[in-house]
Amino acid sequence: MDDGLRQKIHIVWASVFLCAIFVWGVSMMITTDGAPPMVGEFLLVGFILGVVNVPLLLSQPGNGPALLAGGRILLWLQVACIVGAGVIPLVSG
Numbered sequence: 727m728d729d730g731l732r733q734k735i736h737i738v739w740a741s742v743f744l745c746a747i748f749v750w751g752v753s754m755m756i757t758t759d760g761a762p763p764m765v766g767e768f769l770l771v772g773f774i775l776g777v778v779n780v781p782l783l784l785s786q787p788g789n790g791p792a793l794l795a796g797g798r799i800l801l802w803l804q805v806a807c808i809v810g811a812g813v814i815p816l817v818s819g
Contacts, residue, residue, distance in 0.1 A: 730789030737797040738783050744804045745776035751811060762818040765811045772807030775800050 751769045755761045779800040786793055 728789065730794060733794055734783055734789045734797065737794070737801055738780055741776045741779045741783075741797075741801055741804060744801070744808065745773055745780075747808060748773040748776065748804075751808075762814050765814050768807045768811035768814070772804045772811070775804045775807065779804070 748769050752766070752773075755766060755769070779797055782800075783793065783797045
């Protein structure tokens, strides 16, 4: 398998995994008494980034450097949303 294609697949699976974490976070917010302001927004933005990232990578043929760089950027933004959603309760508590 080509190295670029392998990277593309790894980015897609990482994004899908992070989407699962976002869904888990939202379900935890719903089952508990609530969450501090902005946690839900961070989780929602991260989920939307994943919903954009996966079809973008899977619908585009090839594995050019620009496509992989865009996928990595969206993936790191998802990670930043998870970190932000996790830090807000620690800071506001």
